[in-house]
Amino acid sequence: MTMEELVESKLRFVFNDDNIRFDKSCFAGGLTNYNYIMNIKGNKYVIRQPGGMTELMIDRKVEKINNQIVSELGLNSECIYFDENSGIKISLYIENSKNIAQIGPGFLTNLKNVSDLLKKTHFSKKCFPNIFDWEIELIKYEKIIKKLNGCFFFDYDILKKQLLDFIKKNIKNSICVPCHNDTVPENFLVDDSGKAYLIDWEYSGMNDPSWDVAAYILESRLTQEEIHQFFIYYYGNFPIKDEILKIKAWMMAQDLLWTVWAMIRHYNGDDFLDYCNFRYERFKKNVKNIAISTDYSIADMVK
Structure with a gap:
């Protein structure tokens, strides 16, 4: 399974919809990873596709913990899904930002x-x-x-x-x-x-x-x-x-x-x-x- 296919499968799981397609038409930037904005069921989300070799450079289990800490401090955008094995992350898009x-x-x-x-x-x-x-x-x-x-x-x-x-x-x-x-x-x-x-x-x-x-x-x-x-x-x-x-x-x-x-x-x-x-x-x-x-x-x- 390619990374794109894995992202699509996670999207379908999170939103309980087997018809969702991973739409990469709206690129939101990134160096370590590639981020895309998608409108799903009336809401905008930022979908993170991990970049090449990042599994060797980044401890996603630690990142997940730290991401939760800073979210509780009100510093971060709201994360609704974080896969610590693949590094795929789904966050709410901050409107008009x-x-x-x-x-x-x-x-x-x-x-x-x-x-x-x-x-x-x-x-x-x-x-x-x-x-x-x-x-x-x-x-x-x-x-x-x-x-x-x-x-x-x-x-x-x-x-x-x-x-x-x-x-x-x-x-x-x-x-x-x-x-x-x-x-x-x-x-x-x-x-x-x-x-x-x-x-x-x-x-x-x-x-x-x-x-x-x-x-x-x-x-x-x-x-x-x-x-x-x-x-x-x-x-x-x-x-x-x-x-x-x-x-x-x-x-x-x-x-x-x-x-x-x-x-x-x-x-x-x-x-x-x-x-x-x-x-x-x-x-x-x-x-x-x-x-x-x-x-x-x-x-x-x-x-």
């Missing part, structure tokens, strides 16, 4: 919305059962590539060591709180009443909160002014030097981690080579520049 990438990730209202959602996540007393450790994830991804008989960039090991040395030298006072760990602007939604949501919690786990801050800056490519305002909203003031160094370190770590993630998708036959190359070239640039001066600016690192 747009993701923040569409309406401007650097707008003040969006920076405030993102900050509020992140703080609600990070200061939640409901802990996730798992830890997101980017180094462990990276090792897992590297093993998958080797099993696929893939190869790495010629300078991969050298640059990776430079990053690990930088982290060992500069990262201090890390803490572990509930984190989303994939805070791309596409994962933040705002409806027409102004209510904001944070969706897609498959990489969630306990982690340092500055990882989420760093990811939003990097993925949104915020300007210097936008970064400063984001800091004010999230921290209440401009963060101390140690916190800035953590953010810079996590930005480089994210480019490396998602480079290797994209390599897995590439070796699986998906069209991720350009995405992979872009992230690796930025990682290489930033590792080299940060070695020259730790004052290399965050705004320059997103470029």
